Amino acid sequence: MILGLVAILLCQLAGEFVVRLLGLPLPGPVVGMMFMLAILLIRGADSRRGRIATAAAPLLKHLQLLFVPAGVGIVVLLSELRDDWLPISLGLWGSWLVGLLVTGWVVTVLIKVFEGRRGEGS
């Protein structure tokens, strides 16, 4: 558990450092996630019951909790947006819907196309 937590923190640390070092357009923790994935893939160990998985489980189970402080911050800002509420809400929710549906449909279609081709090939 503790060793797993150290591994997670070290990956984040490396991610944050590399992002700043190379000026990457990504958050440090996302690069840390890639490092962690690389370690797990190289080790090839069962990630279900390992030390890292044990440390990760409570963080992933309560991921929603960790967004609360940032979310409260935006409630404070909401009152300042009143003047432009129409273009902002239309742009926000319209574009959210378009992004969600287009991605979902494109991937669904592509998976069918490639599965079909694979099925014919075998």
Next chain:
Amino acid sequence: MNWAESVEWLRTSPLLGITVTVGAYAIGRWLHRRTGSQLAQPVLVAIILVALFLWVFDVDYADYLIGGAYVGFWLGPATVALAIPLHREWGHVRRHAIPVGVGIVVGAFVSVVSAVLLVQWSGGDELIQRSMAPKAATTPVSIALAQTLHAQPALTAVVTIVAGITGAVAAPAVLRLARVRDEVARGLAIGAASHGLGTARALQESPREGAFAALSMGLSALATSLIVPWLVPLLLQ
């Protein structure tokens, strides 16, 4: 007895912010279980309760963050921890490499274009258009992109987080209505439109959906930051 001094200690101690945050989240979870309502996502309930608390007791957001920051800190390690479901699903990721890659690039592209054009059509000025463009990327990336676009980072932060909350509350139901049933497609769509907050919800739907949402959040952040700097100036003309 020293009431004023004790209250002052409480106000500036991290303990208060942490207790209120975790307590509000516990109520959110209880309400979610009790009502079984999709709308009662613990994160949304907790945000509303904490905001109410700050308003009723007249606490500044900065004072709340003395404790709140301790909770928010763990978002970084939790993002790293998303590698674990991703590793478990790695076989599926490799098998669907092309749908994943194409879906994410298309998703990032339409998110940026539709955000800018919808604001344009509904009479929003250029500053709002620029501030809305990167909202599908995860918060630290969208704020950084807002800065490179000379937009309003505070507005970008708001719309990014609201896009995330919307996904946590509504994305699974909307995808069901749109007949997107494949878990890979659902996860990718949620991560592309609602980044980490959507991923938190997708993880509760299924481990596979969560893994693909995590992957999509990371790759969409990358795709958005590669697309936004040249696409947004084109759309504004």
